[in-house]
Amino acid sequence: MTDIDQVEVLVIGSGAGGSVVAHELASRGYQVVVLEEGGAFEFEAYGQPAPEAMRRLYRRRGMTPVMGRVPIGYVEGCCVGGSTEINSGFWHRTPPEALLRWKSRYGLGATEQELAPHFDWAEEMLGVGLSQAPWPPSTRTFDEGARALGLGAFEVPRAAPGCQGTNSCGYGCPTGAKRGMSRSLLPRAVASGARIVSGARVVRLLHARGRVSGALIRARRGGEERLFRIRAEHVFVCCGPTETPSLLLRSGVRYHVGGTLRVHPYLKVAATFSDPMRSETSVLPLLQVREFWPELSLGGSFFGAGQLAMTLSDHFPEGRAALSDAPRMAQYYVGVRGTGRGWVRPTALGDDATLVRYDLSDADLRALSVGLARLSQLLLRAGAEALYPSVWGLGPIRSEEQAARWLTEALPKGALSLVTVHAFSSCPAGDHRALTAADDEGRVWGFENLRLADASVLPDSPGVNPQGTVMALARRTARAFAER
Ligand SMILES: Cc1cc2nc3c(=O)[nH]c(=O)nc-3n(C[C@H](O)[C@H](O)[C@H](O)COP(=O)(O)OP(=O)(O)OC[C@H]3O[C@@H](n4cnc5c(N)ncnc54)[C@H](O)[C@@H]3O)c2cc1C
Incomplete structure (x- = not known):
C-alpha cells in the first residue's frame, strides 16, 4: 500500500459496478486504482465445499442477517470480483417498465435505447447466452409443470458460456466458465494499466468543502494490520448495496443515504420427485416463469446438502427423513418484487460492521402466498410427490x-424463513433531488468528485436479476464522467 500515494481515479469495490468503471476508465487512459476489501483467489481456491468457500468469498462468512418483522437471510460477495464470483450468472436487461418508473419518479434519465449499447457490450464481454448443454432433470421437470399449467417458462440467459454444470456457482466457478469479474473485466482493466489492491478495506472517505481528497484504508501488510491514507482526484464508491451507504454514512455523507434499501425476498421450496434429479451434480434449474411479473417470479434455486437441510429444517422433525431423498430432490423459489422498505447503517460500536433492515410489505406477503400456490401447482403437475416450503410448521x-x-x-x-441475494436502492440516483442521493450521472449531491456506481443506485426494485442493470448503469456513469 505504501507505494501508492496519489491516484487519478480511485475505485472502491471490485464487483459488478466497480469492475465496469475500472475497465472503462483504464481503457481510456486514466490512472485507476481499485481497492477491494476481500481477497484475490486463483482457480484452485474456487469450487471448494461451502464452509471453505463462504469463509473466502463471502462477507461475514455468509452470515448477514436482514433484520425486520420477518428476518431475511442475506449473502453478498467479499473478494476480488465481489458478488459476481458467487452468483449464478442469470442475466436480464432492465425491464422497460422499471426504467420508465425510475425516470418519472426519480429523474434517472437512462432509457432502453440509451442502455442498449451498454448491454450489448456487457453481454459480449461476459458471453451471455443460453445453455448449450441438454437441460438437467430439474429444468426439464419445471418446464413440464409450466406447460401443463399453460404458463410460459423461459430459459434465462447466463454469463456462463460453456458451463459444465458443476453446481458450484455459489462456491466460485472452478472451470472459469461463469464469467465473474475476476475472470472477465478485471484482467482487461489490469491490461489497460489499472491496479487492483486486494485485502484493503476503505474505512473512511476524506473530504472537505464538497471535495473528496482521498480515503483511509485498513490493510494487512507485513503480518500487521495498519491504516493507510491514499489521495485521489476522483472517487467512485462501488461497495455494493449495503457497504456503499455504510461507508458514506461513516464518512459523514448522509443526504438520502441508506434510508431506502430494497430487496427481492425469496421463499424456497424443496421438491421430491419419483425419478433421480441429480441436482447436486448439475446446473441449477434454468427457467423462470415471468407471467406474473413484476410482482412475482418463479424459478430454480441453487442446490447443496447444506441449503437443502436449511429448507427442511422448517419441517423438523418430519423433514429430517426427507434428507435421504436428496438424490430425487431439487430446489425452486418464489421471488417477489420487494415493495417494502429498509435501511442500512453502520453500527455505533466502532467495529466497522453494518446493520441492515427490511420490512416486508403486505403486498410482498400477498405475492409470496400466491406465488407458493402457483409454484406448488406447477411442481405437482410436473410429478412432485411432496413439497417443503421454507415456512415453519x-x-x-x-x-x-x-x-x-x-x-x-x-x-x-x-x-417465514426468507432469503435474498438481491439488494439495491440504498442510495438511489436520479435528478429528482428530493428523493435521491446522487444525480443522474451518479455524482453524490454536494460533491464534485464523488460518484456511485453499483447496486445501491438502482432507484427501486428492478424485479429481475440485477447484475445486468448494475453493469449497464455503471458504464453509463463512467462514460458520463469521461466525457465531461
Ligand atoms: C449468491 C448470489 C447469487 C446471485 N445471483 C445473481 C444472478 O444469477 N444474476 C444477477 O443478475 N444477480 C445475481 N446476484 C446479485 C448480483 O451479483 C449483484 O446484484 C451485483 O454483483 C451487485 O454489484 P455491486 O457492484 O453493487 O456489488 P458487489 O458485486 O457485491 O461488489 C461490491 C464489492 O465491494 C467490496 N467492498 C465493500 N465494502 C468495501 C470497502 N469498504 N472497501 C473496499 N472494498 C469494499 C466488496 O467486498 C465487494 O467485492 C447474486 C448475488 C449473490 C450474492
Missing part, C-alpha cells in the same frame, strides 16, 4: 387442493 404440500389455499390466504408472517 406448514407441513409438506402434497396436493393442488392444499396448494390452492394460499391463493386466498396469507402465509403466516412469523413462520
Whole structure:
C-alpha cells in the first residue's frame, strides 16, 4: 500500500459496478486504482465445499442477517470480483417498465435505447447466452409443470458460456466458465494499466468543502494490520448495496443515504420427485416463469446438502427423513418484487460492521402466498410427490387442493424463513433531488468528485436479476464522467 500515494481515479469495490468503471476508465487512459476489501483467489481456491468457500468469498462468512418483522437471510460477495464470483450468472436487461418508473419518479434519465449499447457490450464481454448443454432433470421437470399449467417458462440467459454444470456457482466457478469479474473485466482493466489492491478495506472517505481528497484504508501488510491514507482526484464508491451507504454514512455523507434499501425476498421450496434429479451434480434449474411479473417470479434455486437441510429444517422433525431423498430432490423459489422498505447503517460500536433492515410489505406477503400456490401447482403437475416450503410448521404440500389455499390466504408472517441475494436502492440516483442521493450521472449531491456506481443506485426494485442493470448503469456513469 505504501507505494501508492496519489491516484487519478480511485475505485472502491471490485464487483459488478466497480469492475465496469475500472475497465472503462483504464481503457481510456486514466490512472485507476481499485481497492477491494476481500481477497484475490486463483482457480484452485474456487469450487471448494461451502464452509471453505463462504469463509473466502463471502462477507461475514455468509452470515448477514436482514433484520425486520420477518428476518431475511442475506449473502453478498467479499473478494476480488465481489458478488459476481458467487452468483449464478442469470442475466436480464432492465425491464422497460422499471426504467420508465425510475425516470418519472426519480429523474434517472437512462432509457432502453440509451442502455442498449451498454448491454450489448456487457453481454459480449461476459458471453451471455443460453445453455448449450441438454437441460438437467430439474429444468426439464419445471418446464413440464409450466406447460401443463399453460404458463410460459423461459430459459434465462447466463454469463456462463460453456458451463459444465458443476453446481458450484455459489462456491466460485472452478472451470472459469461463469464469467465473474475476476475472470472477465478485471484482467482487461489490469491490461489497460489499472491496479487492483486486494485485502484493503476503505474505512473512511476524506473530504472537505464538497471535495473528496482521498480515503483511509485498513490493510494487512507485513503480518500487521495498519491504516493507510491514499489521495485521489476522483472517487467512485462501488461497495455494493449495503457497504456503499455504510461507508458514506461513516464518512459523514448522509443526504438520502441508506434510508431506502430494497430487496427481492425469496421463499424456497424443496421438491421430491419419483425419478433421480441429480441436482447436486448439475446446473441449477434454468427457467423462470415471468407471467406474473413484476410482482412475482418463479424459478430454480441453487442446490447443496447444506441449503437443502436449511429448507427442511422448517419441517423438523418430519423433514429430517426427507434428507435421504436428496438424490430425487431439487430446489425452486418464489421471488417477489420487494415493495417494502429498509435501511442500512453502520453500527455505533466502532467495529466497522453494518446493520441492515427490511420490512416486508403486505403486498410482498400477498405475492409470496400466491406465488407458493402457483409454484406448488406447477411442481405437482410436473410429478412432485411432496413439497417443503421454507415456512415453519406448514407441513409438506402434497396436493393442488392444499396448494390452492394460499391463493386466498396469507402465509403466516412469523413462520417465514426468507432469503435474498438481491439488494439495491440504498442510495438511489436520479435528478429528482428530493428523493435521491446522487444525480443522474451518479455524482453524490454536494460533491464534485464523488460518484456511485453499483447496486445501491438502482432507484427501486428492478424485479429481475440485477447484475445486468448494475453493469449497464455503471458504464453509463463512467462514460458520463469521461466525457465531461
Ligand atoms: C449468491 C448470489 C447469487 C446471485 N445471483 C445473481 C444472478 O444469477 N444474476 C444477477 O443478475 N444477480 C445475481 N446476484 C446479485 C448480483 O451479483 C449483484 O446484484 C451485483 O454483483 C451487485 O454489484 P455491486 O457492484 O453493487 O456489488 P458487489 O458485486 O457485491 O461488489 C461490491 C464489492 O465491494 C467490496 N467492498 C465493500 N465494502 C468495501 C470497502 N469498504 N472497501 C473496499 N472494498 C469494499 C466488496 O467486498 C465487494 O467485492 C447474486 C448475488 C449473490 C450474492
